[in-house]
Amino acid sequence: MGNFVLRQFNLLVLTLFVLSLFSFSLAYLFPGDPLTNLTGIAGSEQADYQLLNDAFHMQGNVLQQYFYYLGALFKGDWGISFSSGLPLTNEISRTLAASIELSTYAFIFSFSLGIPLGFIAGLRHYKITDNVLLSVSVIGYSIPVFWLALIVILLFSLQLGWFPLSGRISLLFDVPLKTGFILFDILLSDLPDKQEAFYDALRHLILPTLSIAIVTTAIVLRITRRSVIETMNSEFIQAAYARGLTSRQVLQHHGIANALIPILPVLTMQFTTLLTNAMIVEIIFSWPGIGNWLIQAIYQRDYPAIRAGMLAVSSLVVILNMSINIAIRLIDPTRGRLEHATI
Amino acid sequence: MPQFNLYQEEFPPSPLQVTWQEFKLNHIAVIGLYCLIFFVVLAVLGPFLAPFDPLQQHIDSLLIPPSWEPSGGIVHLFGTDGLGRDILSRVIYGCRMTFGISILLVLLALLIGVALGAVAGMSRGLRSSFVNHLLDSLMAIPTLLIAIIIIAILGTGLVNSMWAITLALVPKFIHQTRDFVRNEVRKEYVMAAKLDGASKRQLFFNSILPNMGEMLVVQGTFALSIAILDISALGFLNLGAQAPTPELGAMLYKGIEVAYIAPWNIALPGAAIFLMIVSINLVGDGLRSALRSRLLHS
Numbered sequence: 001m002g003n004f005v006l007r008q009f010n011l012l013v014l015t016l017f018v019l020s021l022f023s024f025s026l027a028y029l030f031p032g033d034p035l036t037n038l039t040g041i042a043g044s045e046q047a048d049y050q051l052l053n054d055a056f057h058m059q060g061n062v063l064q065q066y067f068y069y070l071g072a073l074f075k076g077d078w079g080i081s082f083s084s085g086l087p088l089t090n091e092i093s094r095t096l097a098a099s100i101e102l103s104t105y106a107f108i109f110s111f112s113l114g115i116p117l118g119f120i121a122g123l124r125h126y127k128i129t130d131n132v133l134l135s136v137s138v139i140g141y142s143i144p145v146f147w148l149a150l151i152v153i154l155l156f157s158l159q160l161g162w163f164p165l166s167g168r169i170s171l172l173f174d175v176p177l178k179t180g181f182i183l184f185d186i187l188l189s190d191l192p193d194k195q196e197a198f199y200d201a202l203r204h205l206i207l208p209t210l211s212i213a214i215v216t217t218a219i220v221l222r223i224t225r226r227s228v229i230e231t232m233n234s235e236f237i238q239a240a241y242a243r244g245l246t247s248r249q250v251l252q253h254h255g256i257a258n259a260l261i262p263i264l265p266v267l268t269m270q271f272t273t274l275l276t277n278a279m280i281v282e283i284i285f286s287w288p289g290i291g292n293w294l295i296q297a298i299y300q301r302d303y304p305a306i307r308a309g310m311l312a313v314s315s316l317v318v319i320l321n322m323s324i325n326i327a328i329r330l331i332d333p334t335r336g337r338l339e340h341a342t343i
Numbered sequence: 344m345p346q347f348n349l350y351q352e353e354f355p356p357s358p359l360q361v362t363w364q365e366f367k368l369n370h371i372a373v374i375g376l377y378c379l380i381f382f383v384v385l386a387v388l389g390p391f392l393a394p395f396d397p398l399q400q401h402i403d404s405l406l407i408p409p410s411w412e413p414s415g416g417i418v419h420l421f422g423t424d425g426l427g428r429d430i431l432s433r434v435i436y437g438c439r440m441t442f443g444i445s446i447l448l449v450l451l452a453l454l455i456g457v458a459l460g461a462v463a464g465m466s467r468g469l470r471s472s473f474v475n476h477l478l479d480s481l482m483a484i485p486t487l488l489i490a491i492i493i494i495a496i497l498g499t500g501l502v503n504s505m506w507a508i509t510l511a512l513v514p515k516f517i518h519q520t521r522d523f524v525r526n527e528v529r530k531e532y533v534m535a536a537k538l539d540g541a542s543k544r545q546l547f548f549n550s551i552l553p554n555m556g557e558m559l560v561v562q563g564t565f566a567l568s569i570a571i572l573d574i575s576a577l578g579f580l581n582l583g584a585q586a587p588t589p590e591l592g593a594m595l596y597k598g599i600e601v602a603y604i605a606p607w608n609i610a611l612p613g614a615a616i617f618l619m620i621v622s623i624n625l626v627g628d629g630l631r632s633a634l635r636s637r638l639l640h641s
Contacts, residue, residue, distance in 0.1 A: 011476050018477065029496045135371070138628070142620040144572055146579045147595065147613030154606055276485040280576055295580055298495050306495045314484050314492075 004329055012322045016315055023311040024069050030303050037303040038079065073311075079304035083297070088308040091293065096312060097180025098168065099289035103278045106209045107271055110216035115260070117217075118224025122259070123251070125229050133221065140218030145277045149211040149284040156207060163207050166286035170204075173197040208285045212277045216270050223263050231259040261332050268324045272317045358637065362557070365633035365640075372629020378622035382442055389439035393432035394420075397589040401427040406605045424594075424608050425601045434615050436589040441578075442619060444501075445570040448509045449563055452570075455509075456516020457559070461551075463517060464524025465543050475521065482518055486511035487573050494582045501590070504583035508573050512566055519562050520555070527551045557634055564627035568620045575616050591616050 027034040072078075078088040121133040157165045168182055169175065175185050175197065183205075186197050231237065232255060240250045279291020286292065290313060297305035356364070366372060385392065395401075401423060408415040409422040409430075421430040463475060486508070493507035524547070527533055536550045577583030578592025586597060591612045598608035 014477060015481065018481070026496065031498070138621060138624055142568070142617060142624050144575060144613060144616050144620065146576060146592075147609070147616065150595070150599065150602065150609050150613070154602060154609075158603060272485050276487045279488070280580065283580065294491070295582075298491070298499075298582065306492075310492045310495070313488060317484050317488075318481075 005326055008322055008326055012319065015318050019311060019314050019318070020070060020073065021066070023307050024066050026307045026310070027303070030306075039304075078308040081297075081305045082302040083300050083305070088305060091305070092290070092308060092312045094177065094180060095288060095290040095293040096316070098182070098287060099275065099278055099282065099291060101181045101183075102205070102208055102212070102282070102287060102289060103271065103274050105205060106213040106216065106278065107274055109209060109213040110220055110270075110274075111267070113213075114217040114220030115224050118221040119228055119256075119259075121221065122225040122228025123232065125225070130225075134225070137218040137221045140214050141222070143215065145211060145215055146280050146284060148214065149208070149281045152207055152211050153284070164200075164204050166284075168204055168288060169197065169201045173200060208278075208281050208287055212274060212281050215277060216274050219270055219273075220267055223266055224259070227263045228255070228259045231255060234258075264331070265324060265328045268328075269321070271320060275313075275317065361637045361640075362630075362633050365636050366629050369629045369632065372625050372633075375622045375625025375629065378618065379626055382438060382619055382622065385435060386439045386442045389435045393429075393435045395429040395432040397428065397433045397436040398587055399428065401429070403427070406601065408605070409607050409611070421611050422605070422607050424598070425605070430607065430611055433589045433594060434591070434611055437591040437594055437612060438615055438619065440584070440589060441571055441575055441591045441616070444505060445567055445574055448505055448512065448570050448574070449566045452509050452512035452566065453516055453559065453563055456513045457520045457555075459513070460517040460520025461524055461547050464521040465528070465547060478514060478517060482514045486515075486569060487576060490573055490577060491580075491582065494577065499582045499585070501584040501588060504574060504577045508570055508577070511573070512570060515566065516562065519558065523555055523558055524551055527554060557630075561627060561631050561634070564623055564630065568623045568627070571616065571619055571623070 027037050030037045076089050078092065080086070081088055081091060084091065117133055121130045124130050153165060156162050164170070173186075173191065173193075173196075175182065175191065176189055178185050178188050182201050183198065186194060186201060191197055236258075237250060237254055240254050241247075245253075278289065279294070281287070282289040282292040283295055290309060294306065294309040294313070296302075297309060366376075401419075404416075404419065404423055405427045406425060407419050407423045410417050410420050412422075415422060419429050419431065421434060423429055424433070463478075489511040490504065490507040493510055494503055497503040497506065528546075528551070533546060533550050536546055541549065574583060575590070575592030575595070578590045578594075579596045581593070581596055584590035584593040586593060594612040595609050598605075598612065601608050
């Protein structure tokens with residue numbers, strides 16, 4: 001076990017090293033002068049340029065520059081955005097929290113809906129219930145998420161007027177930023193109309209969460225269904241039936257755990273897909289998350305922001321995956337190499 | 344008396360025929376296949392089928408609803424957009440563009456991925472394990488995110504987004520090929536060929552590659568649906584195909600401007616993407632379960 005954790009940790013460090021190397025080289029890969037890309041100051045005759053040239057260790061060789069960059073990263077100095085003029089560390093932590101909040105709710109939703117439905121479909125497989133659920137899930141995971149979000153807005157916001165169109169909370173409420181998660185911030189704050197603010201935030205959350213969660217729910221359903229079918233056909237289940245257990249007992253004591261444990265890593269892997277979908281949906285709902293922010297940065301050619309945002313998101317994804325691997329190994333030490341998703 | 348049969352010959356169906364027989368039993372998958380064939384025909388014959396030029400602007404007929412609406416006309420079957428362009432023609436050209444480009448990208452990614460994956464799968468030792476592990480952990484990053492980063496470097500545009508998606512698809516193929524090759528190398532028929540003195544190159548091309556076809560077709564269909572989703576997503580984010588190009592994602596993006604008064608501008612291109620992906624997924628699922636039940640029954 002210790003050996004495994006150590007190896008995973010090694011791999012994590014290695015991957016993060018590659019990512020940092022890549023994000024460092026982005027300054028050179030973007031069109032134009034590297035220092036101009038990093039600071040936005042053009043023209044080498046300006047005094048500022050010389051100053052910054054020293055500050056970024058540009059006159060040194062590439063290795064020195066890289067170590068300076070790495071040091072700055074660890075110090076929490078990720079650079080300054082062109083468009084807002086604010087330190088990127090603050091901006092990224094604010095937007096990333098908003099994205100993680102949205103994805104987490106969607107993830108919880110799709111798990112709590114997808115797994116039970118997957119069990120129902122798997123237990124009644126090749127019957128009408130199963131066929132209906134399976135067809136719905138094919139539709140569910142084929143819908144382009146941006147189209148779904150637009151249709152949902154057209155239907156529920158514009159036609160029916162049930163939910164707000166965009167944003168995170170009505171502008172009437174001024175919630176102080178503490179954790180970055182809006183629902184917790186509201187609960188922690190001392191606003192006079194806390195309850196209204198909470199409901200308002202919830203109403204803003206429903207549409208984006210739904211439009212992301214539908215795709216993931218369908219995928220979770222299909223993976224669970226396949227695993228349940230395979231487990232329920234295996235010999236130890238037959239043996240349990242032969243001993244005279246009722247089907248309820250068989251499912252409770254033998255079915256659920258054995259069907260779920262092997263697919264746990266594949267299911268948790270879906271979080272990264274969810275995060276990407278969240279990044280697209282954020283733009284449609286004007287959710288102040290990392291996707292919205294990163295795309296704006298690309299439109300505005302805000303190179304420091306692209307560089308830092310890319311590093312933040314990809315590191316987050318890689319770290320998440322590694323921790324999932326280790327957690328799965330703790331729960332189920334028998335499993336060897338990680339399998340990759342099949343729907 | 345019927346024809347005299349000296350040798351009681353049986354003709355067992357080839358694996359491909361068995362797969363097709365299993366596939367035919369799944370009616371939904373067959374419908375998906377017909378739908379896919381329809382899109383292929385649309386992509387090939389698009390210019391002959393489209394009633395108008397996709398860029399031609401009919402200034403006297405802006406935002407005409409589709410013909411099934413009370414105020415719609417028969418000239419423009421799917422209506423027109425804010426600039427008076429015929430949506431049916433644009434959707435046909437859009438399918439041609441999105442679908443055709445995606446097939447091209449998947450084939451390219453498949454070629455690169457299989458080549459690299461074969462090298463990774465056949466080689467042993469520290470270097471290969473190092474590269475493999477790194478690849479695995481980098482594969483956790485979703486394709487669209489990789490594509491967005493590559494676009495940030497290359498700049499926006501259709502061709503750049505094509506490169507980005509190709510590069511983003513390659514790791515999955517490398518991974519699949521590598522795992523497959525690893526598993527096959529241990530099997531006895533490969534060992535037999537090895538004992539006959541086959542070189543690594545011959546082992547791969549003569550023994551392993553012929554067995555890989557089915558795996559590649561199944562993986563290819565899934566990669567195709569990812570490619571279509573990604574290329575239209577990039578078009579939608581205005582990072583891929585730019586405005587006048589009839590690409591389905593870019594059409595959706597332009598449709599938002601008139602979404603409230605002319606919802607068919609986003610409903611129809613989106614429905615085309617959706618139908619394409621559904622049919623591809625149905626065929627992919629059908630193929631996979633056909634292969635699975637072929638192995639179970641034989």
